[in-house]
Amino acid sequence: QKEVEQNSGPLSVPEGAIASLNCTYSDRGSQSFFWYRQYSGKSPELIMSIYSNGDKEDGRFTAQLNKASQYVSLLIRDSQPSDSATYLCAVETGGSYIPTFGRGTSLIVHP
Amino acid sequence: DAMVIQNPRYQVTQFGKPVTLSCSQTLNHNVMYWYQQKSSQAPKLLFHYYDKDFNNEADTPDNFQSRRPNTSFCFLDIRSPGLGDAAMYLCATSINRVRGYTFGSGTRLTVV
Numbered sequence: 001q002k003e004v005e006q007n008s009g010p011l012s013v014p015e016g017a018i019a020s021l022n023c024t025y026s027d028r029g030s031q032s033f034f035w036y037r038q039y040s041g042k043s044p045e046l047i048m049s050i051y052s053n054g055d056k057e058d059g060r061f062t063a064q065l066n067k068a069s070q071y072v073s074l075l076i077r078d079s080q081p082s083d084s085a086t087y088l089c090a091v092e093t094g095g096s097y098i099p100t101f102g103r104g105t106s107l108i109v110h111p
Numbered sequence: 112d113a114m115v116i117q118n119p120r121y122q123v124t125q126f127g128k129p130v131t132l133s134c135s136q137t138l139n140h141n142v143m144y145w146y147q148q149k150s151s152q153a154p155k156l157l158f159h160y161y162d163k164d165f166n167n168e169a170d171t172p173d174n175f176q177s178r179r180p181n182t183s184f185c186f187l188d189i190r191s192p193g194l195g196d197a198a199m200y201l202c203a204t205s206i207n208r209v210r211g212y213t214f215g216s217g218t219r220l221t222v223v
Contacts, residue, residue, distance in 0.1 A: 008151070034211050043201050043214040044154070088153070090211075099212075101153040 002027045004091050006102035013109055019076040021105050023089030026070070032092040033065055033072045034099060039085045048074060079109040114138070117202050117215035124192050124222055132187040132218045134202030143185045144212065145177060146201040154201060160185065189220075197222045 003026040013019045021035075032051055036044035050056045050063040050072065062075040072091070076083055086106050090099035115136045124130040134143065141162050146154040157171045160179045174196070176188040189196055199219050203212040 004153075032210075041219070043199075043217040044212075045214065046211040049211050098156060098159070103151065103153045 002030075002091070002093065002100045004089055004100045004102040006087075006089055006105045008103055009106040010108050011105055013079050013107070015079060015081060015109055015111050017079050017109075019079045019083065019107055019109070021074040021076075021087050021089075021107065022071060023073065023091075023102055024071045025089075025091045025100075027091070027093050027100075028067075028070065029093045030067075030070075030091045032099070033063070034090040034092075035061075035063060035072075035074045036088040036090060036101075037085045038088055038104065044088055076107075079107075081109050081111055083107060084109050115202055115204055115213050115215035117200075117218050119218060120216060121219050122221070124189075124220065126193065126222055127191045130189050130192055130220070132189075132200050132202075132220070134185045134187075134215055135183055136202075136204050136213075136215075137183070138204055138213060139182070140204035140206050140213070141182065142205045143179060144203040144205075145185070145187050146203060148199045148201055148217075149197075157187070192220070192222045194222050196220065 005024045035048040037047050038044040048063040050065045056063045060077045064073045086104040088104045089102040092099045118133050144159040145157045148154040158167045178186045199217045201217050202215040
């Protein structure tokens, strides 16, 4: 069974700090990796996708992928209170094209 | 703006009374999905349509049905809602199942 594991948190960081969110997955055949942000009571919003080993940067967000170690992470630089949300990791295998979601990590950025 | 629209945002239904949730999209995406998400849990895929092909997840209860009358609309029917079906129901779309999803705003279902 394909599993995607995330620490449920909450992860609490001060405003302006770097928030580091981690995700591990069990299926070595996984090809595509996504991070979604979900505010309380709202639907998920795609913020990052990554397909190759290494880092991918988009503004204050950096996704990091290490397929050998089977983990993907999301770094948020200069964290703002508006970043407070649950961050869902989603992992797709090449064959199924249907992502498996983790339960999400709750992030709290306090002023 | 192109988007995914779910109606209603909030739905209260009685135990056992059939309910229908709707989803429409203007993105011209060929794949549409229905997810169920309970508090602090991962979204759980119920079914998806790849073009006209319907794909049902093995553990989706028979109580849940879906219709896609055209490429823009998709419906989720819950034939006899139970208390355990109270959840957020999320519609999502994608192009050929790749490159991530666009989610609608969700429908929060309460069963009384």
